[in-house]
Amino acid sequence: MALVERNYTLDFLAGDRREKAIVQHMVVSLFAGILLGVLGALLSYGPEPLYGVYSPYAYILLIVIVGRSAAGFGWALLAGVLAAFGPLVSLLTVSILHAEDQSRGLGGSGTVMNLMFVTLALFGVLSYFTRRDDLWGDLAGGVLAGLVAVVGMASTLPGRPEYVPAFWPWNVAIVGVLMVGLVLSLRRGWGWIRSGLIALVIASADFLAAGF
Known part of the structure; x- marks a missing residue:
């Protein structure tokens, strides 16, 4: 007892x-x-x-x-x-x-x-x-990094309401470094490759949607 x-x-x-x-x-x-x-x-x-x-x-x-x-x-x-x-x-x-x-x-x-x-x-x-060690964690990491890139490119691409001319090319470099840094710090093993591909697809889709 x-x-x-x-x-x-x-x-x-x-x-x-x-x-x-x-x-x-x-x-x-x-x-x-x-x-x-x-x-x-x-x-x-x-x-x-x-x-x-x-x-x-x-x-x-x-x-x-x-x-x-x-x-x-x-x-x-x-x-x-x-x-x-x-x-x-x-x-x-x-x-x-x-x-x-x-x-x-x-x-x-x-x-x-x-x-x-x-x-x-x-x-x-x-x-x-992203704490998960499965495909869902890879998906979350990729979507997160991709959305961060989308937010960053809003002030980089001409024609966007948030566009700031003085940011070129520094903001592009910052967006790229931040996206890669998020993927590498949040995922391990082959997971960072899958997350990186997902982030790249999201960022590319936003870039194309902007008319570039």
């Missing part, structure tokens, strides 16, 4: 530690997003290429980290939403402060705001699924 009671106690303590770790993860996700958002709003007064590199890549990196380290699918989704809150507020602030510059912030569009929020939250979920 004493052994059974001791096991119950250990299970309770383990569950308590897990709950505390989850809460801490949520809090860190929220405040890290807010901190990056504040820094992004300040950088919007600096050189345009510097702000363009920081936003959205710093936000994407944060979402990937919190999603990958989440305790479960639901927690990954919640962490992604919390972490996306700070960048969203930052982009809204930048849109107000730089209303004449459509290449910064959200361009005054509620649709763009909603799409950005959903995309960032989706990055967190995809990052969580």
Whole structure:
């Protein structure tokens, strides 16, 4: 009986530690997003290429980290939403402060705001699924890297609302390095090849859809 009671106690303590770790993860996700958002709003007064590199890549990196380290699918989704809150507020602030510059912030569009929020939250979920060692993990890693490339190319390709001429060719190099870095860091073995091919297909499809 004493052994059974001791096991119950250990299970309770383990569950308590897990709950505390989850809460801490949520809090860190929220405040890290807010901190990056504040820094992004300040950088919007600096050189345009510097702000363009920081936003959205710093936000994407944060979402990937919190999603990958989440305790479960639901927690990954919640962490992604919390972490996306700070960048969203930052982009809204930048849109107000730089209303004449459509290449910064959200361009005054509620649709763009909603799409950005959903995309960032989706990055967190995809990052969580990259922990799997099967084809689903490869698919998640490839889709994640491909979507990151799509977001990056939005400010690189002429004709896009977010296009910034000063980014060429630096933004292209950053997009390529980030896409390759995500695939190599999130997948192992042959998985990185499958993920890389999926990412390449998505990026190529977006490139062709843009009329190039």
